[in-house]
Amino acid sequence: MRNPQDRGVAVNGEGGVDMSRLLTRTRLRIVGLGDSTTAGTPGFLSPLEAPPDGSGNLESQYCYWMMKAHPEWTVQNRGINGQRTDEIQARFEHDVTEAKPDYVIILAGVNDIYQGVSLATIKSNLRALYEKAVSKGIKTVAASVLPYNTASDSEASAIRDLNDWIQEAAQKLGILFCDTNRAAADPKHQNRLSGSPDGHHPDVAGYKSMGETLAHTIATDIQLRNQDPGQRR
Numbered sequence: 375m376r377n378p379q380d381r382g383v384a385v386n387g388e389g390g391v392d393m394s395r396l397l398t399r400t401r402l403r404i405v406g407l408g409d410s411t412t413a414g415t416p417g418f419l420s421p422l423e424a425p426p427d428g429s430g431n432l433e434s435q436y437c438y439w440m441m442k443a444h445p446e447w448t449v450q451n452r453g454i455n456g457q458r459t460d461e462i463q464a465r466f467e468h469d470v471t472e473a474k475p476d477y478v479i480i481l482a483g484v485n486d487i488y489q490g491v492s493l494a495t496i497k498s499n500l501r502a503l504y505e506k507a508v509s510k511g512i513k514t515v516a517a518s519v520l521p522y523n524t525a526s527d528s529e530a531s532a533i534r535d536l537n538d539w540i541q542e543a544a545q546k547l548g549i550l551f552c553d554t555n556r557a558a559a560d561p562k563h564q565n566r567l568s569g570s571p572d573g574h575h576p577d578v579a580g581y582k583s584m585g586e587t588l589a590h591t592i593a594t595d596i597q598l599r600n601q602d603p604g605q606r607r
Contacts, residue, residue, distance in 0.1 A: 376593035386452045399512060400596055404449045405470050406437050407462060407503075408481035411520050411554075412453025412582075414438075415575045422453045422469070432434055433578045436554075439585025445594070450475070471510055477592055478507050481517035481554060483540075488522075489530045497539055504547055515591060516544040518555035523566045523573040530565040557587040 378451040405518035406412045413420035415435025421427055428451060432438045437449040452469040459482045461511075471479050480503050486496045500516070507514040521530065537555055544551035558580040560568045576584065 375595040380509050389442065396487075400446065402444075402447045402476045402592070403473065404440070404447060404592070405452055405473050405476045406449060406479045407466070407470055408453045408479070408517075409457045409462065409485050409519055410453065410455035410575055411558075412436070412451060412479075412481050413455050414451065414453065414571050415455045415580065417578065419494060421453060421455045422454050426512055434581055436581050436585035436588060437506040439582045440589045440592075443465065443586060443589040447589075453481075457482075458489065458491060459483055459496055459503070461501055463503055463506075466506055470507065470512065474513055476503065477513045477515060479515040479552070480504065481506070481516055481519070483519045483536055484533070486520065487519070487529055487536070487538070491540075493532060493535060496536060497543075500540065501543060503533050504549060506541065508547060508549065513550050513595070514547075515588065517552045517588070520555055521565050521567060522575075523570060525565060533565075550551070550595055552591040553586050553589060554584045557583040 398509050407484050413423060414428075414430070414433070414435030414437075416567075418430035419428055420435070421602065424430075426581040428435075435451055435453075440449045441447055450466055450473060452465075462480075462482050480500070481504070483496045483500060503518060506515055518540055521533060525533065532554070535554075541551050541553075556564075557565055557578045560566045567573075567580060568583075571577055
């Protein structure tokens, strides 16, 4: 799925760096691997859930918004609603390795928490996913797990613990980290989504924010690689 609108994202920081011209010709293949928050639930069924192209509101998925920002990128939605990290790990070869992507976004773990899987097991599965991607030479984005509005205090605490670990693991492994939790959360209530049609998943605005944040993360990495090709895996 490609977006025909020809515009890039300008990433401007204190140094006034405008990357829109730098990045508009950087063609990438990116795989978004994960659960419902990658698939686009509840507004969209991913291509894995409704072959071959998915079904529903295209805007209800972060992949759409990444391609909206960078139409020169192909971002493949490989999310399946309800899956745990072990189930996502089992399809890595088929959904990621065979696609030969430049980048893979790994966003997983919330269903494990919801189903009572131990944090130790979740972390082990995520580490295996990150390490497998690195071993295949795929640039990896470790994304933080989103909150959900019905989470108990213990579940919300587990999400915070897991996200702290994801950020630390990304640093140790030399891979990218993207705080998709912050992108989708209510800024005044970090344990809740900023908007949700069902209490469990982001609304379109939340997916848009996630997509723009992920696009910024990858665009910034491209700039850093152009400056120092050996900086990241």
